[in-house]
Amino acid sequence: MGMAEETRWLSGAEQDVWRTFITMTSALTDSLDRQLQRDAKMPYTYYEILVVLSEAPRRELRMSELAGLRGSSRSRLSHAVSRLEEAGWVERRECPTDKRGQLAALTDAGFAALAAAAPGHVTAVRESLFDRLTAEQVRVLGEISAAVLGGLDPDMLLPGNHPRDCGGGHVADSPHTAEVGQPEVGADT
Amino acid sequence: MGMAEETRWLSGAEQDVWRTFITMTSALTDSLDRQLQRDAKMPYTYYEILVVLSEAPRRELRMSELAGLRGSSRSRLSHAVSRLEEAGWVERRECPTDKRGQLAALTDAGFAALAAAAPGHVTAVRESLFDRLTAEQVRVLGEISAAVLGGLDPDMLLPGNHPRDCGGGHVADSPHTAEVGQPEVGADT
DNA sequence: CGCATGCGGTTGAGAGTTCAACCAGAGGGG
C-alpha cells in the first residue's frame, strides 16, 4: 500500500465530466426507482431480481448464482428474497443436490407482477436514455461501460462474501451482461 | 396519462448497452463508496456535502441551497447534517435574514477530514474511470451525461419538496455542474 | 471414521434514504 505517490488531481474539464456524469447517473437511477416504486410497488433492485429469475431455466436459481449474476451480496439477496416471498412473488425451495442450498423461484404472481411492471419501466428507460442519444453515442456508451466495468478491482466489490483467504481466485468473467433486459414477457422485437 | 401506446421494447443491442451501463454505474458507485467508507469513515453522499460546503463563500450554505445543489431531498439533507454534526464536521447556525432558515457550516475539523479524504477519492475516480478511457470517450461521456441529465423530467426527481401545486415552475437550469470536483484543498492542477 | 476447514445461506444490529406528517416563520390579501 505505498501511498507515497503525488495525487493526480482532475483537470477542470475532467471535473466537469465527472460531476455531470455522477449527477446524471444518480438522477437517472433515482428516477427509474421512483417510477417502479410508484407504478409497481417495488424498488429497482427487486425488479432486477425478478427479471433474472424470469429468464432462468425453470424460473428458479440458486441463491448464490442469483447474487453473483446481479452483483449483490448474499446477505442483501437473502433479505430481498424474504421480502419478495412476503409479497408472494418468489418462493424458496430446497436444493435437491445440496442440502445447504436454497433455490429462489419466481411464482406465477411474481411473473404477472413483472409483466405488469415491464412496459412502464422499459418506456422510462427509453425516454430518459435512448431517446436522448444518437446511435453513435449509444455505441460509445456501450464501449465506455464495458471498459470501466472490466477494470474495476474485484476486491473492491462484494466484500464479505469471502470470510478470509480468497487467494488465487478466478473472476468468473461475467457472461451475464448479455441477454438480460426485457423479462421473458411479450418480448417481440 | 394515455397509456394506450404500444410499448417500444429495447432492441438486443440496446439491451446489451443498458445492462452493461447500469451494471457499470452501480459497481462504480459501490466501489467509490466502499473506498471512502473504509479510508475516511464517511459515505460518498456525505463527502459530496463536504465538498460543496468547502467551495461555498464562507464555507456555509442554507440547507435548501445545499439540498438543491446536491440534488437531494430536504429530509435527507437534514438527517445527513445531523450525522455530520455528531461527527463534528459541520455545524448548524441560525440564518440572520430568515428566522426559519438554518445554515450548514463546515468546521475546521470537517475541512481537515475532507482534505484527508480527497486524495484517495480522486485517485480512485481516476483509476477506475479516466485511466480506462480515451480522451475522445471522455468527451463523449460528457456529452451523453449532459444530454440525459437535461432531459430528465424534473417532476420525477425530488418528490416531496413540493407539498402541492408546483405550477409554472422554472427549473433552475443547473449552473452548478461546473467548478465542483476537488474540494478547495491543495487544488493545484 | 473423526475432525478441521470451507461453502451456502441466514440473522440482527446499525446506518442511510424515503415518505408523510408536522411546526414555525414569512408573505399576501381582505
Add this chain to the structure above:
DNA sequence: CCCCTCTGGTTGAACTCTCAACCGCATGCG
C-alpha cells in the same frame, strides 16, 4: 390586523443495504 397560504426545515416510522457473526452441511485429510 387577522387569517390564509406557502416556504424552510425537522421528525419518526418504514424500508433497504451493509457488516459481522453465526449455523449447518460438504469436503478433504490424517
